[in-house]
Amino acid sequence: MSLETFASSRALSMGVELELQLVSTHDYDLVASAEDLLRVMARKDVPGDVKPEMTCSMIEVSTGICNDYARVAEELEALRAALTEAARKLNIGICGGGTHAFQDWGERRIFDKPRFHYLSDLYGYLAKQFTVFGQHVHIGCPGPDAALYLLHGMSRYIPHLIALSASSPYVQGKDTGFQSARLNSVFAFPLSGRAPFVETWHDFEAYFAKMTDTGVVQSMKDFYWDIRPKPEYGTIEVRVMDTPLTIGRAAAIAAYIQAIARYLMIERPIRLAEDDYLVYTFNRFQACRFGFAGTYVHPETHEHHTVAEEIEASFARIEQHAIELGCDDALGELLRQVREGRNDAAWLRERHTKGESLPELVMDQCARWMGGEAM
DSSP: OOOOOOOOOOTTOEEEEEEEEEEETTTOSBOOOHHHHHHHHTTSOOSSEEEEOSBTTEEEEEOOOBSSHHHHHHHHHHHHHHHHHHHHHHTEEEEOOSSOSSOOGGGOOBOSOHHHHHHHHHHTHHHHHTOOOEEEEEEEOSSHHHHHHHHHHHGGGHHHHHHHHOOBOEETTEEOSOSBOHHHHHHTSTTEEOOOOOOSHHHHHHHHHHHHHHTSOSSGGGOEESEEEETTTTEEEEEEEEOOSSHHHHHHHHHHHHHHHHHHHHHOOOOOOGGGGGGHHHHHHHHHHHGGGSEEEOTTTOOEEEHHHHHHHHHHHHHHHHHHHTOHHHHHHHHHHHHTTOOHHHHHHHHHHTTOOHHHHHHHHHHHHHTTOOO
């Protein structure tokens, strides 16, 4: 099977996908209501798309193709408002967060769709354990070689994105000690992790041909990489973020990715090398485990800093690009929260340690998402 032709897209355009939790308003456990919610949403005129995900207790919403932060925020808000109205009619709750705090994966049901049944047959219990919730951001690229440069350049910022979006400290009713435990479920899949280091689309096509010859993959969907090219859209897709607890934070994180992409595309500040990936897995783990306090090892200099320090340095590099894109105010709020050590994982832990039960915590998550809190 040959790789699809890399489609034409507007450079730096973006699309945002969010996987969301569906919960019972009785006990705030996950509830298998995706089919009912999708049926109600099918009668609504909303931007983007709303569709099923692997199990019946989750859905995915996506914006259309957007040029800037303001449009992303507008479309996500329209989707949030329509979903909230539909959910209240069905007496269910919707919330963000990378994991549900206390659900039992064994009780989940695979959504009745051929690809989901195929994945369930292939991966066994991992398919149900994949009831985790992430944010994906597509960035338009002017061509396939530029997409690969952007993919490898953006890989240096994976720890930044994990720490900014981390919202999954609890799994199966336990505090994992991680800020983003969701990614541990993703890492279990054999084709997860980093993309191979190839710099030209010609070489990527050769790699894809070798993989399809093995019979291991049939399409780009079979790769669960942290960042992957999406030739049918003409984009790269950044996939490491937990779903934030608010639409505002999701839009701001997308804007941060767009500003980094503009910096990388225009300034071309990095000379790519395979050795950049020597510290990749270490840096990613540190961000998952410790968030802003994690250790970041610079791929070239091997200097050690905290993830928070690296995020702050990145904001200085991309400031002018953020101004040009019209998202500097949103990124300023993100930076303020980094300096205060605040992300969604910290928000969740603070409430639980003060005495809220996990069901009460999920109830608060629903209130934040359905109420349209800013960040």
